[in-house]
Each structure stands twice: as structure tokens, then as C-alpha cells.
Amino acid sequence: MNSNLSRLKKFEPEAESILEEIIDGLSKPQKELPSKLFYDKKGSFLFDEICELDEYYLTRTETSIMTDNIEDICSVLGDDCLLIELGSGSSKKIRLLLSGLTNPAGYVPIDISEEHLINSVKALAMDYPDLRILPVYADYTQPFSLPNYDFTPTKKVVYYPGSTIGNFEPKYASQFLNNIGKQLGKGTGLLIGVDLKKDTKTLEDAYNDKQDVTAEFNLNMLERINREHGADFIIEDWEHWAFYNQEHGRIEMHIKSLAEQKVRLNGSKINFEQNETILTEYSYKYSIDDFKELISASYRLERVWTDEENKFGILYFETV
Ligand code: AVI
Helix, strand or coil: CCHHHHCCEEECCCHHHHHHHHHHHHCCCCCECCHHHHCCHHHHHHHHHHHHCCCCHHHHHHHHHHHHCHHHHHHHHCCCCEEEEECCCCCCCHHHHHHHCCCCCEEEEEECCHHHHHHHHHHHHHHCCCCCECCEEECCCCCCCCCCCCCCCCCEEEEECCCHHHHCCHHHHHHHHHHHHHHHCCCCEEEEEEEECCCHHHHHHHCCCCCCHHHHHHHHHHHHHHHHHCCCCCHHHEEEEEEEECCCCEEEEEEEECCCEEEEECCEEEEECCCCEEEEEEEECECHHHHHHHCCCCEEEEEEEECCCCCEEEEEEEEC
């Protein structure tokens, strides 16, 4: 076995608790489903397609900010740092940093998909044969610990790209990042991608693409619950609905019931009114000041890189 994989540290989530979460969510007055359900095989494929869409400016903009500023970003992170990536997926984004940094001490990819993790570790090990890779199979939103290592990095840097932090409610986002900061200690870096507030049309277009890829991504959640938990959602009776909620500064994604209907799940029936919705995702948008304030209990903002139109920010913090 690849020696990097023999060190794979596991914190496997339990299938039963996922069914409980689904049932709990569908029992609330505003019915909801956990966003992590998006990412089965088909959902992950569709998400990769979303990232390529004209309307979905986030990925493209973040990549070009990284590319345009890679030397500066790497000099801020410094030599010999240990990179820890939350939700590393196929570990594509990290390659820019790995290629720009001088002698990174190691790379800790953390992901909830074991398959993604194994494949990406194998590919990285081929391309960066001297890199120490310490993979962790975990839901990084739950407590986990870093693997043991026998070297001394100059500092640890958490890398959290993609504005995934926007998918958590602000209170939770702040708790989660503050906890990680406390766990990793003073002087730990945080390099994070944050989608910035902007006009409603640009935001709404990004979540209502003309090719309906986002709609398919959203509705795939129902297909998945049918397949994995024996529910009987009739997909044609549901529709994708996404809009910008100005008051809360967030895109809301819902699945709307087109008819009054009953759905069977785990031996009971759930009633839906016509036009009733299931909330599937929030995607919060921030100003740089709001985000700085959000995690100010544990972090000091050191640097900001952005694009010409200020659509997206890459922020570098250090724990205090
Ligand atoms: C993963 N996350 C940052 C995406 C977002 O933009 O909030 C998920 C997504 N949902 C619909 N399109 C993309």
C-alpha cells in the first residue's frame, strides 16, 4: 500500500445518524435537508460542472486571484509550513500552493469522501514525491484530531477555499473556525476563500444557471434519499428555487413542492402542501469587514487578495 495511505486516519460518519438528521429536518416547520447530502457521486460530478458555468463566477474568480498572487501568498505563508486543507475533495486547488511554496513541511487533506481522499493522495504522491501527506477521512465539521507527525513545521496553515464557509450560518461558522484556531494554537494561519456581497442579479444568476445544472444538483438530493433511504419522492413533482435574501445576506436554495403530496420515508408519511419548500442550502455572502469581525475572537486579519470587481476575497488570518 502507498505509505501515505497506510497512515490514513479515520473518523467515519454513521449512516444511521444521517437518516435521523433527514427525519429531524423534515419534521421542522420550515422543512430542511442537510447540505452535505448534495455530494454523492452524481452530486459531486454536478458540482464540478457548476464550477465551470459562466454564471458561477466563484471558482473562476478565486482561481485567478490565487494565480495572480501566488508568489505573494506563498511568501506570506513562508517556508516549511504544514498545510491542512478542510474538505480537500480531489486536492486540485492545493497544487498551486504546493508548487509555489518552498519546501512545504507536509499536507493534511481532510475529506468526508474516502474515495476522493484515496485517489487524490495517490495522484499527489506521484506528482510531489517528496511531500509528506497525512490524510484524514473525516467530516471536518465534527471534532477530529490531526495525525501524529515527527517533524517541526514553522507554522500550521489551514486552507479553506471555495467559500464553503458561506454554507454555514454565521454563528456556527464563527464557532467552528474559532474552535479550529484554538485547537491548533497561537500563530496558526488561516487562508480562506470568501464570496463577497454584490448585486442581487449576479448572485441570483450564479444559483439559477440557464442550463439548469444547479437545479439538477439540488433535486439530486431527493433521488439520493429515495435510493439510500427508500423514500418515494416523485422528482417531477418538485422544482429548484434559489433567491438572494437581502436581509440575511444569503442565497437560499430550496426544493419546492409543485402539488399537495405525501412522501413515504422510513415507515411514516410526510405531508407537503402545494408550494411548500424544503430548505437545502444557505450560501452567505460577506463584506471583508463583516468576515473579519465574525472570527475576531481568535483571529487577526493579516492580508486580503481580491479581484478587480471585488467579487471574491482570499483572506489570510493568524490566530491570536
Ligand atoms: C460549496 N459551496 C461553496 C457552493 C456555494 O456556492 O455555496 C455550493 C453550491 N450550491 C449551489 N451552487 C453551488
